[in-house]
Amino acid sequence: MKTMLIDLEKCVGCYACQIGCKDEHCTNEWMPYARQQPETGQFWMRVDEFERGARPHVKVTYLPVPCQHCENPACVAACADGALSKREDGLVLLDPARCTGCGDCVGACPYGAVYFNDGLGIAQKCTGCAHLIDGDHPISVPRCFDNCVHDAIRYGEESELDLEGAERLHPEYGTGPQIWYKNLPKKFIAGTVYDPVEKEIIEGALCTVRGEAGEFSVVTDDMGDFWLRGLPDAEWTLTIEADGKVKELAVDTTEKDVGLGDVPLA
């Protein structure tokens, strides 16, 4: 079965995947797979972005979210008209001819991947570019994949993708999502440790967070920076130690990433 692997570490936030989907579907009709997507407002391949941390430790995560072509699709379960179905190759398709426009599938999808087209009076969603895969077109792969020049989206037989460390997006939704991800965002705590008397950064300071979720350590680099990455959502005690000086801070990553800015160690 073919699927996609989306590696956020390689994504630079160019949105070419989102654009490619629109280029394929907004001004073209691909019946029986899909009618035209409206010019604006629907995102069958949607890039979500989140600003994280605090100045000067700021990052943005770009998260491409197509239909997850779930094992147990909530949209299919919600559709009383048989318009939604899962194909043998794993693609979840919405038959525009059979859709009666009740809209139940739109609210049912926990990924927000089904949209309602007011003009056409039907629901619409990612087709996995099934028309390209099935038909006689110049390319036979999904457009979001073809448009990604950063290798952040890979597409192929699941058995041939490098899935080491890969995970699913929100498996807790229980729908059995079939798209693979790498480097989905976990929380970070970052700061720059400096000596307020000498007015110098401190390299090699040991920065440790401890809490019920475990213990993680890193040392500051030659910019005085530490980045504790990959943390679970939790409350922590952060200890910064260098040259016999110790500082303790309470830090909370349950809601968001933490940028501590310049941290004096006196």
Add this chain to the structure above:
Amino acid sequence: MSDAVDRSVVRGIASGGTGGEPVVMDSKDGKIVRIRPLTWTTSYTEEELEGRLWEFESRGKTFKCPPKSSPPYYALAYKNRVYSKNRVKYPLKRVDWEPGGDPEKINAHNRGRSKFKRISWDEAIQIIHDEIQRMYDTYGPSGILAIGEDGHKESKVVHYAGGNHMRLLRNLGGFVREVRTPDSVEGFYWGAKHVLGPGLLAGLGMFDPSDNIVKDVSDNTDVIVLQAGDWETVQNYAGQWWSTAIRFWLDLGIKFIVIDPFCSYTAVCHDDVKWVPLNPNTDTAFDYALMYVWITEGLYDKDFIATHTVGFDEVKAYIMGDEDGVPKTPAWASEICGVPEWTIKAVARKWGKSRTSIGHFCGAHIRGPYSHEPGRTEVYKFAMQGVGKPGVHQIHLFSFETAKGAVPQWSGGPSEYVMGHADTFYPNELSVPRTMVHHAIEKGEVSWYGSPQIMLASAEEQFEQRFYPNKDVEGAGEFHFIWSEKASNQGSWNGGFFLQDAYRNPKIETFISNHQWLENDSVFADLILPISCGPEEADVVGASMTCSVPVFAIQEPATDPVGEPKSDYEIAVEVAKTFGIEECLTQGLTIEDERRYAYDTSCMPGDITYEEWKEKGYYIPPFVPNWQDIPAGMYNFYNDPENYPLQTPSGKLELFSQALADHFPDDKERQPIAKWIQGGPEEEGWSHDETLLGEKAKTYPLSLNSSPGRWRVHCQNDDVVWLREIATCKVKGPDGYLYEPCWLAAEDASARGIEDGDIVKVFNDQGTILCGAVISERVLPRTVKIDKGARVDPIAPHIDRGGSTNLISPPGPISKNCWGFAVTGYLVEVAKLDDAEMEQWKKDYPDAFERAYDPASGSHYDGWVEGAE
């Protein structure tokens, strides 16, 4: 070919006009179906491409040319641009303007307000003929100003814009040339050129050559510093292939440091990039603090300084405070640039102990007030760290070429504008710098120091005084007719509101604008000519500059035309016919003859036939087999300065410029060595007082950082629906209008009662633009960030809704003797727009608010054209 499409065209689509990484445009029945990257093996086998797609080993890893093109993201959305609601479909004439120069019928004050009506091409061509003839009869050749040697910035070759009208007028009797200033690299042009000589393109003041820099950085560089420009963003004037190099370098363990007022798109998308935020346009102070650390801790190449430079003692004396009693310590710099002194010291040591290259991508301080100072300190840093040493390079917008091509990678063969008919970058007897056009109109005469062109421009030409009208040309007077092949001067260049005022001056009897879209300067014109988009034309547009490999391509139109457009070249030919000089432009050649000529004069004959090239659609030339042996960057100068001298008077890096000392002994703004210039009040002889430290900051307390836009190139693509709906592209105001984002720090927003998503006024003495507030950690307190180049949407004189920053950028020069522009790092205030004020504007200027507007694409054609459907 499948049945689903009937044509697949390969071409570069780059709004930088550079060719750009190519795309494939699939079309059917005269409509574009899709635009997608080109896989190199589409028309060729891997064997056929051997020796054409580079690959090399570095530090145990293989770096290989990507298997397909990396087009700019907007090129992949270009259907929105070709079929934009804002395309100019037919020749348009302003409803209250008549040609002929009758003051009663010009209604100059209504430019930018009045609507247009459709006329025929025959009528339009006749008007142009008659107005040219009238100008020559009444005022002589100096009566006509031709604007736009950089064109519309669509990638074209035969149809390349930006001087077709100049070529016509040159053949007819003459004109005044509007001379572009080096917008991307002003600080190098006016500053660094006096240190290292003309450099890149014989005039831009950046290091040249740049062969094999990609490989040498891979092999030898420890640190890459980005101090001006957002690499992930600015590369998109041509493509995205640099992202592949950045990823490879990060994977090799090269440390990236971004020193920028904005946490750039390069800084936010890669975990391993360090952001050092600093106040806009304070890089000179930061740089001197680095150099202070290098001197006091011995972290610089003393031998290189001794053998490759002159004037280091003067610079050192300034740094150590021997000259003015102020040592340029990290503590001193910290007060100016806002970077903690421990971070300055850490960066200095990291840089000084490593093999460090600078990635320079055309933003920030290199375009601000006094940009010649950081332009020079960048070269000083290279002087102290031994430029050309393995791993020590300036990686800039021209150092993209990986494997040295058997033919020049850019401006060579049918790859970009080399074939064009336009008089691009030619000198002309009568000229005026682009930065002075509005001064020229309003004052009637101006003078400046500088070259009559931006390339092939020596440092010495900056000591020559020039005049408008040219005093050395008998009979030269003011111009009264403007003909533009570039409609974005008010958005791309500085002092835009004053240019609008000048366009409304009744001295200007006729204003013709050639453009594809009804935007910016075009709405101030009297006659608008619809220009064809590249994809509507048969041409030979490949890809060259800033591409992973050069591509020569040949194409038929990918789409039927929208309306009745013509190319700038075709228009010039039509006008030439009316004067009986058609052959001066065409030389009797058809477009097909020219495409064939492009082939005949390229490296393709002997490799593939013309017919094969047409069938395959593109061709990738080979690179020289020994390309890896070519010395990297400035290595020859580094290794052997006697035999590879610079083109400076001494052949060395002139940290102290005797020429500046001799020619401008009283210039306190650009002295013989670079200095931290804060500026001050005009009455004390300063050109600027735009820092957060001066008097003006008490009135306008925020420093505006306005760099090239993430979702535009210069002023282009602001109507692209699929870009406008991206989170950081526009802010939907409470009134449904999509405003240009104004990024603010939370503390500045709350102090002004501004919430995320509010409509805000951004203003200074130049005027007011409206934006949408974005509260973010990506900007420093006391600074705001607005991308330059939003589409102008005039409400009234000096009030604009579109959020184009250059309307409120300083209208004067970089400094007294340097008539470049200052378009970032200047002062503004920001305030929440209250409903009452908006309502008052709606009452006072109802036309501006009644014009058709579509949030998806913005203001458009129907709003400006009477009877438009």
